[in-house]
Amino acid sequence: xxxxxxxxxxxxxxxxxxxxxxxxxxxxxxxxxxxxxxxxxxxxxxxxxxxxxxxxxxxxxxxxxxxxxxxxxxxxxxxxxxxxxxxxxxxxxxxxxxxxxxxxxxxxxxxxxxxxxxxxxxxxxxxxxxxxxxxxxxxxxxxxxxxxxxxxxxxxxxxxxxxxxxxxxxxxxx
Numbered sequence: 001x002x003x004x005x006x007x008x009x010x011x012x013x014x015x016x017x018x019x020x021x022x023x024x025x026x027x028x029x030x031x032x033x034x035x036x037x038x039x040x041x042x043x044x045x046x047x048x049x050x051x052x053x054x055x056x057x058x059x060x061x062x063x064x065x066x067x068x069x070x071x072x073x074x075x076x077x078x079x080x081x082x083x084x085x086x087x088x089x090x091x092x093x094x095x096x097x098x099x100x101x102x103x104x105x106x107x108x109x110x111x112x113x114x115x116x117x118x119x120x121x122x123x124x125x126x127x128x129x130x131x132x133x134x135x136x137x138x139x140x141x142x143x144x145x146x147x148x149x150x151x152x153x154x155x156x157x158x159x160x161x162x163x164x165x166x167x168x169x170x171x172x173x174x
Contacts, residue, residue, distance in 0.1 A: 003126040006078050006134050009047035013040045014074040016098075017067055028067035033093055033107050034058070040075040041089040045113035048079055048087060049124040052116045056086065059110040059144055067095040067106050080110075080129070080138040081145075085121035087113045088141045110141050 013036060023029050038055055045053035067073050074094045081088035088110055095106040115124040129135050 001123055001125050003128050004048055005128045006080075006130050009044045010076065010078045011040050011043040011047065012074060012076050013043075014072055016072045017069050019069060022069060025066075026068065028071075028073065028106075030061075030063060033063070033067070033073070034061060036073070036075055037061070037077070037091040037093065037107070037109055038111065040077040041091050041111040041113065044077040044079060044089050045087050045115075048082075048127070049113075049115040049122075051122055051124075053087075053113045054116055056112040056114045057148060059112075059148060061107055061109040063107050065095060065104045065106050067093075068097075070097050070099055071095045072098055073106060077111075078134065079127045080134055081141045082124055082127045084123055085115050087115070087124055087127075088138075088145070089113060090137045090141070110144055 015036065017028055021028055021032055038058065042053060042055065072095075074096065075091055076094070077089050077091040079087050080090045089112070091109050091111060092105060093107040094103055096103045115122045129138055
């Protein structure tokens with residue numbers, strides 16, 4: 001399987017912010033940003049792997065600046081790291097005030113996708129990083145993978161100690 005350049009699978013999505021996209025603070029819903037990041041990253045993953053891809057994890061999202069009704073928001077995603085069947089995709093969300101032209105990083109995240117066929121993982125091409133930004137983000141992604149492994153162990157431990165019964169049933173047991 002041959003390697004691919006980072007620019008071959010880059011994806012962008014630009015969306016205007018409307019009143020229905022806002023929360024009670026009059027800023028863009030965080031869940032909308034998450035969904036749009038996942039959508040943009042899924043395009044990058046599919047372009048790179050040329051197979052079905054699924055979201056395996058979303059690293060924590062850093063919401064850095066609020067996005068308002070005066071803004072549009074653009075998402076840019078690109079692969080920074082690959083494994084045998086996995087791809088780590090960096091997504092940045094840039095808010096732009098359409099009246100002033102002021103641009104700011106609204107949010108960032110690393111998402112991991114896995115190439116799939118017939119419910120089994122499949123190999124994906126390796127990535128050729130081209131820019132200093134891509135190389136630096138690849139190093140950051142490696143460190144975050146280690147943190148995510150530790151956090152997953154903690155989450156599995158939490159899952160083993162918490163109840164799965166509905167609250168009403170638990171209260172009646174006491």
